[in-house]
Amino acid sequence: MTSENYQAQLAENVPQTDLPWLADMRQGAADRFASTGLPDRKVEAWRYTNLKPIRAHLFDLSLGQSVNPPPALLADSLRLVFADGQLVSCPDNLPAGVRLDGMARTLAEDPGVLNGHLHGIQAIRDLPLPALNNALSRDGYVLILEPGVKVAEPIEILFLSATGATYPRNLILAGAGAQASIVEHYLGTDDCDGDYLVNSVTEVYAATGARLKRYKIQQDNPATSHIATLAGQLAADAVLENFDLNLGAKLARSEIHMALQGKGADVSLSGVYLLRDKQHCDNAILMDHVVGGTNSHQDYRGILDDKAHGVFQGKITVQPDAQGIEGHQLNRTLLLSDRAEMDSKPELEIRADDVKCSHGATIGELDETGLFYLRTRGIPEAEARQLLMTAFIVETLGHIDDDAIRGVMDALVSDWMAA
Amino acid sequence: MTNMLEIKDLHAEVGGTEILKGLNLTIGEGEVHAIMGPNGAGKSTLSYVLSGRDGYEVTSGSISYRGQDLFELAIEERAAAGIFLGFQYPVELPGVSSTTFLKTALNAILRQRGEDELDAMQFMKRLRTHTKALNISDDMLRRGVNVGFSGGEKKRNEILQMALLEPSFAVLDETDSGLDIDALKVVAEGVNALRAPDRSILVITHYQRLLDYIVPDFVHVLANGKIARSGGKELALELEENGYGEYASGTSGIEAA
Numbered sequence A: 001m002t003s004e005n006y007q008a009q010l011a012e013n014v015p016q017t018d019l020p021w022l023a024d025m026r027q028g029a030a031d032r033f034a035s036t037g038l039p040d041r042k043v044e045a046w047r048y049t050n051l052k053p054i055r056a057h058l059f060d061l062s063l064g065q066s067v068n069p070p071p072a073l074l075a076d077s078l079r080l081v082f083a084d085g086q087l088v089s090c091p092d093n094l095p096a097g098v099r100l101d102g103m104a105r106t107l108a109e110d111p112g113v114l115n116g117h118l119h120g121i122q123a124i125r126d127l128p129l130p131a132l133n134n135a136l137s138r139d140g141y142v143l144i145l146e147p148g149v150k151v152a153e154p155i156e157i158l159f160l161s162a163t164g165a166t167y168p169r170n171l172i173l174a175g176a177g178a179q180a181s182i183v184e185h186y187l188g189t190d191d192c193d194g195d196y197l198v199n200s201v202t203e204v205y206a207a208t209g210a211r212l213k214r215y216k217i218q219q220d221n222p223a224t225s226h227i228a229t230l231a232g233q234l235a236a237d238a239v240l241e242n243f244d245l246n247l248g249a250k251l252a253r254s255e256i257h258m259a260l261q262g263k264g265a266d267v268s269l270s271g272v273y274l275l276r277d278k279q280h281c282d283n284a285i286l287m288d289h290v291v292g293g294t295n296s297h298q299d300y301r302g303i304l305d306d307k308a309h310g311v312f313q314g315k316i317t318v319q320p321d322a323q324g325i326e327g328h329q330l331n332r333t334l335l336l337s338d339r340a341e342m343d344s345k346p347e348l349e350i351r352a353d354d355v356k357c358s359h360g361a362t363i364g365e366l367d368e369t370g371l372f373y374l375r376t377r378g379i380p381e382a383e384a385r386q387l388l389m390t391a392f393i394v395e396t397l398g399h400i401d402d403d404a405i406r407g408v409m410d411a412l413v414s415d416w417m418a419a
Numbered sequence B: 001m002t003n004m005l006e007i008k009d010l011h012a013e014v015g016g017t018e019i020l021k022g023l024n025l026t027i028g029e030g031e032v033h034a035i036m037g038p039n040g041a042g043k044s045t046l047s048y049v050l051s052g053r054d055g056y057e058v059t060s061g062s063i064s065y066r067g068q069d070l071f072e073l074a075i076e077e078r079a080a081a082g083i084f085l086g087f088q089y090p091v092e093l094p095g096v097s098s099t100t101f102l103k104t105a106l107n108a109i110l111r112q113r114g115e116d117e118l119d120a121m122q123f124m125k126r127l128r129t130h131t132k133a134l135n136i137s138d139d140m141l142r143r144g145v146n147v148g149f150s151g152g153e154k155k156r157n158e159i160l161q162m163a164l165l166e167p168s169f170a171v172l173d174e175t176d177s178g179l180d181i182d183a184l185k186v187v188a189e190g191v192n193a194l195r196a197p198d199r200s201i202l203v204i205t206h207y208q209r210l211l212d213y214i215v216p217d218f219v220h221v222l223a224n225g226k227i228a229r230s231g232g233k234e235l236a237l238e239l240e241e242n243g244y245g246e247y248a249s250g251t252s253g254i255e256a257a
């Protein structure tokens, strides 16, 4: 598609607004996208992932439809449900100091709280897919925590999709010392041949001492494309733990940009990707240690069967004179088939000297000797394989310290393995 | 009475090389046999053939286990039928907790035998009796299977598995090597506790010392892929004295003193 074609499509589809700052922001994002279009594989960050399959769906905007959402994953959660990108249910009793609502309603009722934050994270502003999201997004969730607020209940957000393209736009603003756990669950409807596109953006601002845990479960339908960008900014002593479970979609990309901007900030990113058939999953991470005295950990592990293709690109950047840094990165992949493929590219870019950084990547096969050992103890082959597969990712799952959420993840993982 | 095991003219290859070259061995019910023999003779190969390991290809001969053709059973089915192999080199399974492993194994065997599986409480109770007898710490049980275990701990862990799974026929491949004298006694007690009129045991060892504790009914010399000689327990003493010189096949085999 040419730039003019994009211009025309964008002009038709960018939502109208009376807010000048929002109109400007959307138009600016539309212009940026029109000028670049979708990145191709000559762009280093997209070297391993071909976006051609999504091109035809970009402007096939979903209008939303009525669906019966499945039961919540977690008991007693504060739950929001989006169907084909539009908010359909929202909790009415919220704890004091917590705003949890749809983006569209917040923009309509109280846009001031979003101005300056929405699409505010520099690292992703000029990237084509977040820009397209910003131009076309109609809804998403907003979570604003007043300073010191600790939300006891987990917050569960379901994005249920069946058709078309949706552009969820999410924003988390955690005040100083605030704490919350958020589960973002992307799920396809039972209609299994639903072919749709999700291109979501979640921006996270963690003020001094805020502690956030975010869990993303990607279970989109097998024929679909799921593109997600997470961008975070952490002030001093803020802590973010993010866990990504990737199970669904044919084409999945999870891109994460983290900026550790205050001393004592700590980010831990972990993820498990389980792929089969011709699934493709690309985890791309940019960890930016802007100041000294900051720590980061990355631990991504996956299991690839059939002709699945996995990608891990993780980069740790330490800015000049950001001393006293720890940055660790690990990516391990198990290939169950000789036609499965993994590209792993860990990268360090360090411009300070007092740093402790490590990175490692391994790609291996299931341990045949281990399998034999288990079977000599009477464990049937399928069960033995499952034990070894679970063992391969168990450390990564161990980063989840919430028992209820861990239980949900374990069940999803063992369902995948038993399938 | 059916024998526990009858091996007839067994030929087996590994990686295209013939290792077992016409091995014959009969083990009766309730008997304890010991196999000794030079390094590389094919002792572990025999144990792997008995358990059905991939890559150990039987080219001719037969093995009947309690009257049943062993080659018809998959690895796990052999275990369910009562065959246990104590490995010369126990395998480390990082990420698989010892307790989960033991419970999964025991229940898999009970299930295949059509018996009731144990719940967590029943299992832990049974496990405790064995870990106490074998001096296995809770810390070892919490770790991954064999991960970070010392050589001796790994061997004791093999005996723990045997005790828990209560096999009818156990093959113990050099379970004594790497054990200190106290551990050797603990392991031997574990093995002797299993001795019963309807159970048989095959111990593979290089040291006659083990046979002071686990007294065998028969001792065999395996050399060059065959049983070269069989005798009573005094044969072990003779081998200790003279080595395997007279059975040596040129490349492998310890020279006689």
Ligand SMILES: Nc1ncnc2c1ncn2[C@@H]1O[C@H](COP(=O)(O)OP(=O)(O)OP(=O)(O)O)[C@@H](O)[C@H]1O
Residues within 6 Å of the ligand: B014, B015, B017, B019, B037, B038, B039, B040, B041, B042, B043, B044, B045, B046, B088
């Ligand atoms: N994968 C393989 N390919 C070729 N030869 C093999 C392979 N595995 C084992 N062998 C050979 O088979 C022979 C028998 O090995 P085995 O392990 O059975 O001996 P062993 O009697 O148990 O010796 P030890 O007393 O040292 O334990 C050895 O010569 C060994 O090198």
Ligand SMILES: [Mg+2]
Residues within 6 Å of the ligand: B043, B044, B045, B088, B173
């Ligand atoms: Mg051996």
